[in-house]
Amino acid sequence: MQTRRNFSAKREAIYKAIVNTNIHPTAEWVYDKLKPEIPDLSLGTVYRNITVFKEMGIVKSIGVYNGQERYDWDMSPHSHFVCTACFKITDIPKGRNFVDKSMYDFVESECNSEVKSHSINFFGLCSNCRSVSNLTTQSK
Amino acid sequence: MQTRRNFSAKREAIYKAIVNTNIHPTAEWVYDKLKPEIPDLSLGTVYRNITVFKEMGIVKSIGVYNGQERYDWDMSPHSHFVCTACFKITDIPKGRNFVDKSMYDFVESECNSEVKSHSINFFGLCSNCRSVSNLTTQSK
DNA sequence: TAAATAGTCAGGAATAGTTATCAATTTGGA
DNA sequence: TCCAAATTGATAACTATTCCTGACTATTTA
Numbered sequence: 001m002q003t004r005r006n007f008s009a010k011r012e013a014i015y016k017a018i019v020n021t022n023i024h025p026t027a028e029w030v031y032d033k034l035k036p037e038i039p040d041l042s043l044g045t046v047y048r049n050i051t052v053f054k055e056m057g058i059v060k061s062i063g064v065y066n067g068q069e070r071y072d073w074d075m076s077p078h079s080h081f082v083c084t085a086c087f088k089i090t091d092i093p094k095g096r097n098f099v100d101k102s103m104y105d106f107v108e109s110e111c112n113s114e115v116k117s118h119s120i121n122f123f124g125l126c127s128n129c130r131s132v133s134n135l136t137t138q139s140k
Numbered sequence: 141m142q143t144r145r146n147f148s149a150k151r152e153a154i155y156k157a158i159v160n161t162n163i164h165p166t167a168e169w170v171y172d173k174l175k176p177e178i179p180d181l182s183l184g185t186v187y188r189n190i191t192v193f194k195e196m197g198i199v200k201s202i203g204v205y206n207g208q209e210r211y212d213w214d215m216s217p218h219s220h221f222v223c224t225a226c227f228k229i230t231d232i233p234k235g236r237n238f239v240d241k242s243m244y245d246f247v248e249s250e251c252n253s254e255v256k257s258h259s260i261n262f263f264g265l266c267s268n269c270r271s272v273s274n275l276t277t278q279s280k
Numbered sequence: 281t282a283a284a285t286a287g288t289c290a291g292g293a294a295t296a297g298t299t300a301t302c303a304a305t306t307t308g309g310a
Numbered sequence: 311t312c313c314a315a316a317t318t319g320a321t322a323a324c325t326a327t328t329c330c331t332g333a334c335t336a337t338t339t340a
Contacts (some may be wrong), residue, residue, distance in 0.1 A: 008307080008317060042319045047298065064204040067297065067327080081251045090251050098239055099260070107262045111221045111230050115264040120239070123259070127252040148289070182291045187327060207326070285338075294329070306317070
């Protein structure tokens with residue numbers, strides 16, 4: 001009988017660290033977070049396990065920002081807001097369909113392709129960075 | 141009198157290489173393309189000049205795919221289709237507004253942020269990679 | 281014209297994020 | 311218990327990008 005393979009303790013910890021945050025972390029953030037409680041954790045293990053999660057379809061990449069890949073445990077379709085100053089990434093509440101099936105059809109026919117997914121990102125300043133830029137009065 | 145500063149020969153060549161293609165090239169592609177005609181060109185020069193173009197607002201980054209940043213000379217808002225097999229990037233013809241101002245308002249109020257731009261990407265297999273995957277009959 | 285100065289440019293070294301290698305250890309099943 | 315497969319830490323390797331430093335070019339001054 002095919003038994004479900006359990007996660008190793010470290011794999012479990014890495015997965016939980018990702019699931020228990022909504023900051024869309026980097027691999028390094030996960031490493032830094034777990035290192036105190038798991039002193040013999042190595043950064044390579046974090047990268048290796050994130051790759052495993054992606055292959056399993058329980059974690060996805062939402063892009064590279066500021067040189068580091070960001071991950072998301074929420075596999076349901078939703079959009080993100082990316083702050084271009086501090087690179088904080090915020091989920092945009094669902095309930096608004098920016099893109100529907102007819103747009104997939106449009107892209108498929110225009111590009112003669114097979115569309116499987118899409119992503120929508122909004123860029124700008126988060127509330128925090130906005131007030132900072134107000135303080136400094138720099139019209140960047 | 142403030143005269144318009146001309147591009148250096150190399151800067152000019154780099155810019156022309158980007159403008160004269162619609163493949164949304166990487167820095168390395170530009171380097172490989174120009175190297176035969178400009179033997180003493182260095183890859184660092186390509187990166188540096190692309191940064192200049194971005195600051196001037198005549199070239200933009202459209203994201204990092206397969207570990208390499210992709211650039212676009214077309215500054216007008218439009219979406220892209222990205223092949224997840226060969227990473228070919230195709231412009232999606234304009235004339236379809238996926239996102240309008242009301243959506244910016246929605247995101248701004250939901251995230252308490254200041255939205256300045258957005259990007260929409262569609263992912264899937266391009267016509268070429270689609271036929272390849274048909275041949276191998278792999279239901280990957 | 282020549283010297284002094286300032287600004288621009290480019291090659292190559294250095295850096296940072298990520299991946300690959302490998303020996304050692306752990307795990308799960310028979 | 312035994313074995314094969316999976317997992318791991320340490321570290322080297324790799325690759326995209328940035329930084330450093332010297333060379334070059336234009337400008338100013340006399």
